[in-house]
Structures are given as structure tokens and as C-alpha cells.
Amino acid sequence: MLRHLVATSSLVFLASACGSSSSAPSETPPVPSASLPTPPASLVSGAGDTSGASGSTPKKGAPSVAxxxxxxxxxxxxxxxxxxxxxxxxxxxxxxxxxxxxxxxxxxxxxRDNVNVRAKLVTDTSPEGKAKLEYFDIMRGPWDRQDHFKPFAIDRERPKGAGFYPEDLTADDFRAYVAAHPAEKAKLEAERTVISREGDKLVATPYSExxxxxxxxxxxxxxxxxxxxxxxxxxxxxxxxxxxxxxxxxxxxxxxxxxxxxxxxxxxxxxxxxxxxxxxxxxxxxxxxxxxxxxxxxxxxxxxxxxxxxxxxxxxxxxxxxxxxxxxxxxxxxxxxxxxxxxxxxxxxxxxxxxxxxxxxxxxxxxxxxxxxxxxxxxxxxxxxxxxxxxxxxxxxxxxxxxxxxxxxxxxxxxxxxxxxxxxxxxxxxxxxxxxxxxxxxxxxxxxxxxxxxxxxxxxxxxxxxxxxxxxxxxxxxxxxxxxxxxxxxxxxxxxxxxxxxxxxxxxxxxxxxxxxxxxxxxxxxxxxxxxxxxxxxxxxxxxxxxxxxxxxxxxxxxxxxxxxxxxxxxxxxxxxxxxxxxx
The missing domain is CATH 3.30.540.30 (Fructose-1,6-Bisphosphatase; Chain A, domain 1)
Structure with a gap:
């Protein structure tokens, strides 16, 4: 897309996401990965000092929302x-x-609750409230996309599954459920379904619905x-x-x-x-x-x-x-x-x-x-x-x-x-x-x-x-x-x-x-x-x-x-x- 930032995606210069996308398919299956050369260890080794090239620096005096x-x-x-x-x-x-x-x-x-969060922000007419509303609209939600999704207009962490899954669902839980219900695998893993809970069940609803x-x-x-x-x-x-x-x-x-x-x-x-x-x-x-x-x-x-x-x-x-x-x-x-x-x-x-x-x-x-x-x-x-x-x-x-x-x-x-x-x-x-x-x-x-x-x-x-x-x-x-x-x-x-x-x-x-x-x-x-x-x-x-x-x-x-x-x-x-x- 993408998005391209993105992407979007991405891009050296792309913004969102742009517009990135996956590589095109090959016409014949690739050889098994075990027979391929592996990347050098320098790229895949664990985190550590690389002469100032790794490790994060804590931010001091973080800017206000305004x-x-x-x-x-x-x-x-x-x-x-x-x-x-x-x-x-x-x-x-x-x-x-x-x-x-x-x-x-x-x-x-x-x-999923973006509409309600924004409605509450609208009622706060203080300078800080107005700034939060404006930043909410830029970020498209109450978390700062530029700072590791830190909350600025809500008191909870961003769910990793955004609005696509139940907030408390983990990746391991999802995979375990799919493994136990193979007949539902295609719908649950499809790109264009929303996942919700009905009792102990995970239900996939098509985007069209x-x-x-x-x-x-x-x-x-x-x-x-x-x-x-x-x-x-x-x-x-x-x-x-x-x-x-x-x-x-x-x-x-x-x-x-x-x-x-x-x-x-x-x-x-x-x-x-x-x-x-x-x-x-x-x-x-x-x-x-x-x-x-x-x-x-x-x-x-x-x-x-x-x-x-x-x-x-x-x-x-x-x-x-x-x-x-x-x-x-x-x-x-x-x-x-x-x-x-x-x-x-x-x-x-x-x-x-x-x-x-x-x-x-x-x-x-x-x-x-x-x-x-x-x-x-x-x-x-x-x-x-x-x-x-x-x-x-x-x-x-x-x-x-x-x-x-x-x-x-x-x-x-x-x-x-x-x-x-x-x-x-x-x-x-x-x-x-x-x-x-x-x-x-x-x-x-x-x-x-x-x-x-x-x-x-x-x-x-x-x-x-x-x-x-x-x-x-x-x-x-x-x-x-x-x-x-x-x-x-x-x-x-x-x-x-x-x-x-x-x-x-x-x-x-x-x-x-x-x-x-x-x-x-x-x-x-x-x-x-x-x-x-x-x-x-x-x-x-x-x-x-x-x-x-x-x-x-x-x-x-x-x-x-x-x-x-x-x-x-x-x-x-x-x-x-x-x-x-x-x-x-």
C-alpha cells in the first residue's frame, strides 16, 4: 500500500505503508530451505553492541500531545x-x-471502540483535550504510532490484533484453536474475516457482512x-x-x-x-x-x-x-x-x-x-x-x-x-x-x-x-x-x-x-x-x-x-x- 510508507509502505521514502506488498510468485516451487545458503551470522545474531548501531536510547522530556x-x-x-x-x-x-x-x-x-473513544474526546474542550482529539485523528486512534503505540488518549495498551480479533486473544491461543478445528482453518485465517467469540468458539465473519x-x-x-x-x-x-x-x-x-x-x-x-x-x-x-x-x-x-x-x-x-x-x-x-x-x-x-x-x-x-x-x-x-x-x-x-x-x-x-x-x-x-x-x-x-x-x-x-x-x-x-x-x-x-x-x-x-x-x-x-x-x-x-x-x-x-x-x-x-x- 503500501501501505508505501508503506505503506507504506512503506520504501526508503515511502510513508505507510505503503503500499508495500509481497514478492511475486515463482512458477516452480523453490528448493527446500535446507539446501539454500544461509544469511551471514552478522545479520541474524542476537541483539548487542555494534559500535553504536544497536540498542535503544531512552527518550527524555517526551513532547506533549500538542x-x-x-x-x-x-x-x-x-x-x-x-x-x-x-x-x-x-x-x-x-x-x-x-x-x-x-x-x-x-x-x-x-x-473496535475507536468511535466511542473519539466521542469522549470531543466533549473535552480544554486545550489539552483539543490537542488529543487532533492527534487522535492523525494517528487514527488513541495510541501514538510514532512511539511504539504508547497510549495518549486512553488508559490501556493497544491490542495486537487491532479490531480484527477479540482483544484478549493471543497468537498461540488462535493457532491452538485452529489446530483443534481444522475444518474452520480457511475461514479463520482468511485475510478478509473478522474474528469474534461466541462462548468457547471463535467465529469468522466475512468483511462483506x-x-x-x-x-x-x-x-x-x-x-x-x-x-x-x-x-x-x-x-x-x-x-x-x-x-x-x-x-x-x-x-x-x-x-x-x-x-x-x-x-x-x-x-x-x-x-x-x-x-x-x-x-x-x-x-x-x-x-x-x-x-x-x-x-x-x-x-x-x-x-x-x-x-x-x-x-x-x-x-x-x-x-x-x-x-x-x-x-x-x-x-x-x-x-x-x-x-x-x-x-x-x-x-x-x-x-x-x-x-x-x-x-x-x-x-x-x-x-x-x-x-x-x-x-x-x-x-x-x-x-x-x-x-x-x-x-x-x-x-x-x-x-x-x-x-x-x-x-x-x-x-x-x-x-x-x-x-x-x-x-x-x-x-x-x-x-x-x-x-x-x-x-x-x-x-x-x-x-x-x-x-x-x-x-x-x-x-x-x-x-x-x-x-x-x-x-x-x-x-x-x-x-x-x-x-x-x-x-x-x-x-x-x-x-x-x-x-x-x-x-x-x-x-x-x-x-x-x-x-x-x-x-x-x-x-x-x-x-x-x-x-x-x-x-x-x-x-x-x-x-x-x-x-x-x-x-x-x-x-x-x-x-x-x-x-x-x-x-x-x-x-x-x-x-x-x-x-x-x-x-x-
Whole structure:
């Protein structure tokens, strides 16, 4: 999605979640993990001192809620709709209306009692109460997503299962129940069911029933838009997605979404599983309503043809490389509205969907670049950060072009690398095997692989040589932007993992006195290749213990990260968007 922070996901530079997604499937099952090379012990060893690259630093004088609100800069995002035909303008209005219904739905997915908690906050008109309400709306709940989900407007810890499971249900309890009731396994583990208790039983309710209050009217609005638009690809997607809201089967509409090729586009449905920290299975609803730029999209289309070459060039054994659908379109769009999982805390600037491996095998995955938001974040956040935390001599290589390219290749890289492992003799998706640990390591993989693939494109002559140093500097600066999302968030933790690895290997150094990083460009290029290999092999072997150990050692706020980010006062952590075309 994603989300991409995310993600979303993720992304070196992605916000939420963006839009991250799992790798595309291979056409033949991989060899058993026991016969594969294992990652080096340096990546998967237990937590410990790595010359200032591991161990968290306690926060002193934590900011007030009002101060935390100020860390998110208000921005207006819009698009030029003057050239849209009347039919598409009318359809756009209906799509925005449909997307607005995703917000109350997602609120309940994030936490079942969110509506009641917010209602209580509304009654507190004190300055502190108003600040809590505003921060609640940014965080989409009463827990601080930027600070390990610490409560700020409630007196209880966040349930790991968000609003998808009973609050007191543990992962072990769930697995034990599924093992004892194998006939119910498929429904209970499905991405699009809500789990509740009825006595001693766990009951799985399809999203189409659990969220019918919002999905039914949203489907109606999609059908109204389908009647208005003259774009056949949009009409097909809207009719099939409206049907999916009732059937809970999104396969046909995911394929139709891949074929969208008009001036107005919408991404709406359950995609990313970031909210489910219990098992990493349940998908959250989100919506992106956009206006496309066909000319800009066409300029990037050549990269989808190079995906097989990028896969073959990965520094991993051939047997864990994958083959995937050849469509993989790339779209450059401007946002006019977001909702649900796409509008929480850190805002996604690009995404790579769908996540359904069946669709990926047939058609690949679409990469969507949210141009107006990418530009806004570079100007408002990334450049000011780099000016404070990089040595001045390297600032000349900070580049908006390199930032955009890294975002693009992050999304492309979500479609590369291992997709399945053999678990207990069964071909299983990597994300399922790694569970809740998958998102952070996948975001880190897409970040570093994005940089690796840009360097490869430069080597091939597909991109100019002048981009080489700019890419390395802008990539690392982007990590410092993303780590501020907090290591409780997948993209933030993935960014921390990369920074701390590079510190350990001497690819970057940190001067405590000045609070600035210096990049050794040749060493960073070498470290990027090593890290791509190590992360891919953790995924290829389905090594959850190794992933957890790597995240525990490297995915933390180390002393250099803490010192550098503490000097970023006044620079927004992210943005809070408003959309004039949606009446905001």
C-alpha cells in the first residue's frame, strides 16, 4: 500500500505503508530451505553492541500531545482537472464520495471502540483535550504510532490484533484453536474475516457482512460512477469491485484494477496487513482517488520490461529468483483524496498492488507514484533533514530526481525476490511464514533493493552516470526521513535496520559532536549489495527466527539515530493532507 510508507509502505521514502506488498510468485516451487545458503551470522545474531548501531536510547522530556501534533505539517493536495471531460469529472465526484465511506470502516478495523473513544474526546474542550482529539485523528486512534503505540488518549495498551480479533486473544491461543478445528482453518485465517467469540468458539465473519453498513452504499456509489464514466477500463473495475464488496472475493476486480488506463483512477479495497500485529493476516481497507498523467506514465513504462533483468541480476541463487506476470504497469498520478489505511499517521507516497499472488503471477503488479505528495515531502521534509544531518560537502548530491527514482524502484522491488518457501512440505507465501515480522523486513528489502536496481540501471546505461552519487546520498537521506516514523512502524523499523547495518560496516559514520553523518560512497554501494543478499535469503528460507533476531539487533533506535533525529526539531515528521477537490 503500501501501505508505501508503506505503506507504506512503506520504501526508503515511502510513508505507510505503503503500499508495500509481497514478492511475486515463482512458477516452480523453490528448493527446500535446507539446501539454500544461509544469511551471514552478522545479520541474524542476537541483539548487542555494534559500535553504536544497536540498542535503544531512552527518550527524555517526551513532547506533549500538542507538540506532537505540530510534527505533522498541514498541506493541500490537488490536481488539475480542467482538462477532464464532464463525464470523468462527474465520476470523480462519485468516487470521492465512495472513498469517504472507507474512513468509518477503517476506524473500526484499527480499534473496535475507536468511535466511542473519539466521542469522549470531543466533549473535552480544554486545550489539552483539543490537542488529543487532533492527534487522535492523525494517528487514527488513541495510541501514538510514532512511539511504539504508547497510549495518549486512553488508559490501556493497544491490542495486537487491532479490531480484527477479540482483544484478549493471543497468537498461540488462535493457532491452538485452529489446530483443534481444522475444518474452520480457511475461514479463520482468511485475510478478509473478522474474528469474534461466541462462548468457547471463535467465529469468522466475512468483511462483506461485518462492514456491510459502509460497503453497500460504497458499492452503490461505485456503480453510479461506472454509469457516468466513458472509460471502459474504469467502468469494468468499478462494476467488479462493487460486486466484490458483496461477495468478499476480490480476485476478478484486482485483475480489472491492473488494466485501468484512463484519466481518473481509484484504488479502493482491503489490501495491507500492517494493522494486524497479532498474526499479520487481516487486511485493512484504504482508498486513493487520483487523476493520472498518461504522458508521465508512458516515460516510465520501459522499466517494467526490465524487471526480468533486475530479477536475474539479484545477488541470490537462481533457484530462489522468481518469474512473474509481464504487465506490471507504472502509473504517475496526482492525489485528490485518500481514506482509511491510506490516511493514517505517515502518508504513503507510492504503492505496489495488488497483493494477491494469483494476480501477480498472471499480470504482475502495478506501481503507482503519487507525484504531488512525493514533491511536497521532498521540499517540506527531506531537504531540510539532509541539510541538518549530512556533512555539508555531500549536500550537493541531494537530488529530487534521485528521490523520485528511489520511490519508483522501491515499488518495483516489491515485485522482485523470493515469494514462496516450502514450509512443512507445502508451498507457502513468505509473508505467511514470517507473520507479523514480514512487513518490516519486506520494507527494508524494497528500500535497499531499490537502490541496488538503480545502480544496475546506471551500469546498463538506462540511467545517466551523473545519478550515481546523487542516488547514494539521497537514498541514505531518505532513510533518516523514514526512521522518524518510529521503529514500531514497519517502514521506520526497516529504515533503522539499514542505517545500523551501514554504521556497523563503516559505509557511513556518525560524528557525535556535530550530529552529522558522513557517507563513504564506495563502501555504501558494496554494503547495499550485501544487504540485498542477506534480506532475500532470510525470506527465501522462511527464517522467522533469523528475521526477528535481525530486527532486534538492527531495527532499533541506536544512539546515532537518536542523536541525529533529536536535532530535527521544527522539521515535520510527516504531513497531514487536505483535499480541496473533496471539499476539505
Amino acid at each position: 507538540e506532537r501534533v505540530k510534527q505533522f505539517a498541514p498541506v493541500k493536495l490537488t490536481a488539475d482537472v480542467s482538462k477532464l471531460p464532464p463525464s470523468e469529472k462527474a465520476a470523480l465526484d462519485k468516487l470521492i464520495a465512495a472513498a469517504k465511506l472507507i474512513d468509518p470502516l477503517f476506524a473500526r478495523q484499527a480499534y 461485518a462492514y456491510a453498513e459502509w460497503l453497500k452504499p460504497a458499492a452503490g456509489l461505485l456503480l453510479e460512477a461506472a454509469k457516468l464514466t466513458s472509460d471502459k477500463t474504469l467502468k469494468t473495475f468499478l462494476t467488479t469491485r462493487a460486486a466484490a464488496f458483496s461477495s468478499n472475493d476480490y480476485y476478478a476486480s484486482d485483475k480489472a484494477w491492473m488494466d485501468l488506463d484512463g484519466l481518473v483512477e481509484i484504488t479502493i479495497g482491503p489490501y495491507e496487513t500492517y494493522e494486524d500485529d497479532l498474526l499479520g493476516r487481516k487486511a485493512s481497507y484504504e482508498a486513493f482517488v487520483t487523476v493520472a498523467d498518461p504522458a508521465a506514465s508512458a516515460k516510465l513504462a520501459r522499466y517494467k520490461k526490465l524487471l526480468p533483468a533486475m530479477e536475474a541480476h539479484l545477488p541470490i541463487p537462481k533457484e530462489v529468483q522468481t518469474k512473474r506476470g509481464a504487465a506490471s504497469p507504472i502509473r504517475v498520478v496526482d492525489l485528490v483524496f485518500t481514506a482509511g489505511d491510506a490516511r493514517k499517521s505517515v502518508q504513503t507516497i507510492a504503492f505496489n498492488l495488488p497483493n494477491d499472488e494469483r494476480v501477480r503471477k498472471e499480470k504482475g503488479a502495478k506501481k503507482v507514484m503519487l507525484r504531488n505528495l512525493i514533491e511536497k515531502k521532498f521540499d517540506v521534509i527531506l531537504r531540510p533533514i539532509a541539510e541538518r544531518v549530512l556533512v555539508p560537502a555531500q549536500l550537493e548530491n541531494l537530488s529530487a530526481e534521485a528521490f523520485f527514482d528511489e520511490v519508483l524502484f522501491h515499488e518495483l522491488s516489491h515485485s522482485l525476490g523470493p515469494a514462496f518457501v516450502n514450509a512443512n512440505g507445502k508451498k507457502t507465501e513468505v509473508r505467511v511464514v514470517l507473520g507479523a515480522s514480514y512487513s518490516a523486513v519486506e520494507e527494508a528489502k524494497a528500500d535497499v533493493m531499490g537502490a541496488y536496481n538503480i545502480l544496475y540501471m546506471i551500469e546498463r546505461g538506462e540511467l545517466p552516470k551523473e545519478l550515481h552519487d546523487k542516488l547514494l546520498v539521497s537514498y541514505f537521506a531518505g532513510l533518516l526521513r523514514g526512521v522518524r516514523f518510529g521503529v514500531a512502524e514497519a517502514h521506520g523499523q526497516g529504515n533503522a535496520l539499514q542505517i545500523n547495518r551501514y554504521l556497523e560496516e563503516g559505509a557511513v559514520s556518525f560524528d557525535d559532536a556535530s550530529g552529522r553523518f558522513s557517507i563513504d560512497l564506495p563502501k555504501l554501494e558494496a554494503s547495499i549489495g550485501k544487504l540485498v543478499h542477506d534480506l532475500c535469503m532470510l525470506q527465501a528460507t522462511g527464517d522467522k527466527a533469523g528475521v526477528d533476531a535481525a530486527l532486534a539487533k538492527y531495527g532499533v533506535e541506536s544512539a546515532p539515530i537518536a542523536k541525529a533525529t533529536s536535532g530535527l526539531t521544527g522539521i515535520p515528521v510527516d504531513v497531514t493532507p487536505s483535499y480541496p477537490l473533496a471539499g476539505e
